[in-house]
Structure formats: structure tokens, C-alpha cells
Amino acid sequence: MGQLSAKLRRANLAFVAIGSLAGGSWFATEALAHHSYAAEFDRNAPMTIEGVVTEVWFKSPHVRYYIKVADEDGNEVIWDTRGLTPVKLVRSGWLKDTIKVGDRVKLFGHIGHTNKHIMSILDVTLPDGRVLTSRSVAYDIKE
Amino acid sequence: MMRKKLALFLVCIMTAPAMADESEFEGSWMLDVQVPAAPLAGLLELDSTDSGWVAFVEGGPAPVKIEDNHIELLIDARDRQGYLFQRKLVGELNADGVMTGSMESIDVLESAAEFGENGSSWSARPHIDSPPQQPIKNLSELAGTWAPLRGVDFRKWTMALTPAAKEWVAGYDARMDEPQKRCISPGLVAAVTWSFPFEIVVADDKLVLLYEAFNLSRRVFIDGRKDPDFYPNSSMGYSTGRLENGEFVVESKLLTHTTRDFNGEPISENATTIERYRLSDNSNRLSLELTLIDPDNYERPPIRRRVWTRQDDAVIYPFECDPDSFFRQLFDEGRMQEYIDRTPRRP
Numbered sequence: 001m002g003q004l005s006a007k008l009r010r011a012n013l014a015f016v017a018i019g020s021l022a023g024g025s026w027f028a029t030e031a032l033a034h035h036s037y038a039a040e041f042d043r044n045a046p047m048t049i050e051g052v053v054t055e056v057w058f059k060s061p062h063v064r065y066y067i068k069v070a071d072e073d074g075n076e077v078i079w080d081t082r083g084l085t086p087v088k089l090v091r092s093g094w095l096k097d098t099i100k101v102g103d104r105v106k107l108f109g110h111i112g113h114t115n116k117h118i119m120s121i122l123d124v125t126l127p128d129g130r131v132l133t134s135r136s137v138a139y140d141i142k143e
Numbered sequence: 144m145m146r147k148k149l150a151l152f153l154v155c156i157m158t159a160p161a162m163a164d165e166s167e168f169e170g171s172w173m174l175d176v177q178v179p180a181a182p183l184a185g186l187l188e189l190d191s192t193d194s195g196w197v198a199f200v201e202g203g204p205a206p207v208k209i210e211d212n213h214i215e216l217l218i219d220a221r222d223r224q225g226y227l228f229q230r231k232l233v234g235e236l237n238a239d240g241v242m243t244g245s246m247e248s249i250d251v252l253e254s255a256a257e258f259g260e261n262g263s264s265w266s267a268r269p270h271i272d273s274p275p276q277q278p279i280k281n282l283s284e285l286a287g288t289w290a291p292l293r294g295v296d297f298r299k300w301t302m303a304l305t306p307a308a309k310e311w312v313a314g315y316d317a318r319m320d321e322p323q324k325r326c327i328s329p330g331l332v333a334a335v336t337w338s339f340p341f342e343i344v345v346a347d348d349k350l351v352l353l354y355e356a357f358n359l360s361r362r363v364f365i366d367g368r369k370d371p372d373f374y375p376n377s378s379m380g381y382s383t384g385r386l387e388n389g390e391f392v393v394e395s396k397l398l399t400h401t402t403r404d405f406n407g408e409p410i411s412e413n414a415t416t417i418e419r420y421r422l423s424d425n426s427n428r429l430s431l432e433l434t435l436i437d438p439d440n441y442e443r444p445p446i447r448r449r450v451w452t453r454q455d456d457a458v459i460y461p462f463e464c465d466p467d468s469f470f471r472q473l474f475d476e477g478r479m480q481e482y483i484d485r486t487p488r489r490p
Contacts, residue, residue, distance in 0.1 A: 036224075036225035036317035036318075036321060036405035037224035037225050037226075038221070038224055038225035038226040038227075038405070039225060039316075039317035039318050039405070040317075040318055043224070043226065057465070057467070057468050059463060059464065059465040059467075059468075060326070060357075060462050060463055060464040060465070061323055061324065061326060061464055061469075062468075064468045080468075080471075080472055080475065082468075085462070086463075087339070087355060087460040087461075087462055090460070091460075115472075115476055118472070
């Protein structure tokens with residue numbers, strides 16, 4: 001496998017189902033709430049991808065990271081991945097230079113209904129092993 | 144012995160709760176669902192018609208079954224991301240004039256996941272315009288930074304649309320038409336109720352409201368000034384406010400054509416909004432009831448709600464928005480021409 005080889009795996013759907021039935025906390029803190037997330041992303045199909053960051057857009061309405069990923073046939077594909085709006089991320093310490101061009105990252109998230117190379121990021125694993133989440137709502141958890 | 148039995152029977156008859164009459168359901172009710180993490184509140188209207196009972200929650204239709212003192216209500220909603228689901232409320236109208244019951248099930252329509260509500264108790268009391276427990280005496284009490292709390296709003300999905308509005312919604316494509324995707328303001332109704340903090344600055348003649356979402360701002364004039372001539376329509380409109388029975392009431396007009404929510408329901412330039420703000424919890428909690436009046440598009444006014452907590456040490460962050468990545472995605476997906484063809488859909 002090459003350096004950019006991707007580990008694409010379907011998340012265990014049973015886990016999703018159990019998480020849902022158990023009370024929804026797994027999903028309930030997601031908050032890409034200022035547009036219809038449902039129109040674009042399939043929450044029944046979370047995936048993990050791994051690759052190298054080629055571009056960083058740390059801007060509203062959503063941060064975007066373009067990631068070079070090798071598919072199962074070894075072909076390189078650019079994924080368009082996105083997280084919460086910066087004003088929400090920075091409050092949790094996820095800053096503009098937290099993820100840089102050239103970083104190798106692992107992303108877990110929902111992929112598009114039609115475009116299978118776009119992802120809404122739920123969690124990202126940084127090169128140093130830290131895991132950040134793009135699910136929290138800084139001002140929505142006071143009570 | 145016989146006398147004792149008769150006396151016992153009479154006592155039982157006199158103390159037994161009377162069953163409410165079906166007609167007593169008719170009217171307006173304030174619906175409260177005690178979801179532990181995020182209580183919900185909404186206006187429930189029940190009308191008896193020639194073809195049976197009809198119900199509206201927050202201005203939107205809700206299928207209802209009423210028999211004797213029993214009621215079942217189905218309320219469709221979206222979660223915070225736009226996935227659809229239904230809340231089924233089952234209960235009874237009690238002799239004390241209060242409906243009580245439980246949320247028996249949630250039918251998921253689009254893999255929505257606002258679970259954790261099953262079994263929550265609910266109640267509905269006759270809706271009366273009662274004065275706030277903590278009347279606002281001076282508008283300076285509103286000054287400060289306010290952070291949104293969870294809950295309160297049902298996020299009712301289906302509204303009582305006019306035929307023209309239904310046609311508009313049928314052609315709506317959220318992936319392309321949502322203004323906020325292009326960094327365009329979504330308009331007053333959506334922006335005011337979003338989960339971002341905002342700040343209120345109080346001046347002698349106006350309140351200035353500064354929203355983190357999309358760097359939006361608005362002035363609410365409180366000095367009774369004459370409306371300016373030729374004021375242009377805008378996403379936040381032209382607002383005037385007044386203290387009324389302990390509430391801060393804001394009326395807005397001159398809005399631009401935009402959408403109400405993720406469903407793409409239109410708001411016309413003729414629309415007006417009424418916002419009613421109340422303080423509670425020793426001035427540390429601010430609640431809003433927002434009513435959209437737009438007969439061009441809605442047969443009943445939709446209602447949205449929001450509650451904030453005072454957080455004066457919070458700072459409103461700048462919301463610099465760049466639509467570049469949205470257009471790049473359209474280009475990458477080969478949908479640029481489709482986007483251009485839909486220009487008339489973007490007010």
C-alpha cells in the first residue's frame with residue numbers, strides 16, 4: 001500500500017442503530033444547523049477516510065478541507081470535506097492552523113446522498129493522534 | 144346497612160372526576176412537552192369542523208383524533224439538521240380543564256435522531272395572554288449578550304401554505320437555493336431563531352441587535368419616529384419596538400423575499416413579523432415568540448420560539464463568510480449550469 005493508501009470502511013450500521021435507540025446522544029450534539037444538512041448528507045452512511053490535506057478553507061459558512069485519498073483501486077481522489085462554522089470550532093480550540101496542508105488525517109463523517117466524495121466531518125484524528133470533534137455546539141449546552 | 148351503602152354511593156358519585164365533554168377541546172391551548180434535555184412549548188389550536196376535528200401546532204396542520212376525552216396528536220418536525228420525524232402525543236382532557244398525556248412514540252421519517260423523548264409527559268392548558276411573571280420595566284434590562292439554550296421550539300415542519308407557496312416549495316432544492324449557502328442572509332425569521340449568540344445594545348432611541356450569525360445586525364427604533372420614506376426592503380427589515388404589558392414587542396416589515404426554514408417555504412416582501420420578548424429568572428433568561436404574518440404564503444401564521452441565557456462575558460465572534468467553496472462544489476459536480484438555470488428561484 002502506498003503512503004496515501006486510504007482505509008475506507010463502512011461504519012458498523014448496527015452500532016448506529018444501537019446508538020440511536022439508546023437515546024440519541026451520539027447524534028444529538030451535531031449542529032450543522034443553519035442549513036438543511038439532511039438535503040445533502042446521508043446520516044445512515046458514516047465512513048472513515050484517511051489521506052493528506054491538500055487545501056484548507058477556514059471560513060464560514062463551513063470550514064472545508066480538501067483531502068487526497070486513495071480509493072480501493074489505488075486511484076487518488078480529492079474529497080471535499082467540511083465541518084462546523086469557524087465561530088463554533090474556535091471556541092473548542094480548533095483553530096485555523098490546527099489542520100494544515102500536508103497533514104495526514106483520518107476523518108469520520110457522513111457522505112453525500114449523491115456525491116460520494118463529499119463528507120461532513122464528525123471527528124478528525126490529527127497526525128499527533130488527538131481526536132477533535134465537529135459535533136459540539138458551543139452555546140447550546142448550557143442547560 | 145342499606146343507608147350506609149347509599150351514602151357511600153352518593154359520596155363516590157360526587158367525588159368522581161367528571162369526564163370532559165368533547166366540545167371542551169375546542170380553542171387555543173399552550174402545549175408543553177417535558178423533554179428532559181430540552182422542554183418544548185407551542186401553540187395548539189383545535190377546531191371542530193363539519194368534517195371533523197382539525198389541529199394546528201405553531202400554525203402548521205397536525206393530524207388529530209379526538210374521542211370523548213381522549214386525544215391523539217401527530218406533529219411533524221425536523222431535527223437541527225433538517226431530518227424529518229413525528230411526535231405522537233396521546234392523552235386526555237381532564238376534569239380540571241387541563242390536557243395531560245405522554246409522548247408514546249416517535250416515527251422517524253428521514254432517519255432523524257431526536258430520540259430520548261419517548262415517554263416524555265406533556266400537558267396543554269387553555270391559552271390566555273397572561274402577563275409575564277417578571278415584567279420588563281425598562282429596556283435597559285435587555286442589554287447584554289445572550290446565548291441560545293436548547294429546546295422550546297417544536298421546529299414544526301409542515302405549515303398551512305397557500306397554493307402558491309405549495310408550488311414554490313415543490314420546486315425548492317435546498318442544496319442550491321438556500322441563501323446561506325451563498326453567504327446571503329437567510330432573513331429575519333430564520334436568523335433570529337438560530338443557535339448563535341447575539342448582543343443587545345440599548346440607546347435612547349433604538350435597540351441595536353448584533354447577531355453572530357452572518358454578522359447580521361438590526362436597529363429596532365423605540366422613539367415612535369415616523370417611518371422613513373423609500374426605506375428599501377432588506378433581509379432584517381425595518382423594525383420598531385415598544386414595551387407592552389411587560390413585554391418588548393417588535394414589529395418588522397419591509398423584508399426581502401426569502402425562506403422561512405429548511406423546507407423552503409417562502410416569505411414575501413409583504414410579510415410582517417411580531418416578536419414578543421420576555422425576561423425571567425431574575426433577568427437572566429430571555430424568551431422569544433416570533434409570529435410571521437404573510438397571507439400571500441400562509442393561511443395561518445407560523446410561530447417560532449427561542450430562549451437565551453444571559454452571558455455577558457461572551458464575545459460575539461466575527462462571521463466572515465466566503466461562498467467560494469459552494470460554487471467550487473457546484474463546478475466540481477458539473478451543476479453550474481443547473482445553478483444558473485435556477486436563478487429565478489433565488490430571490
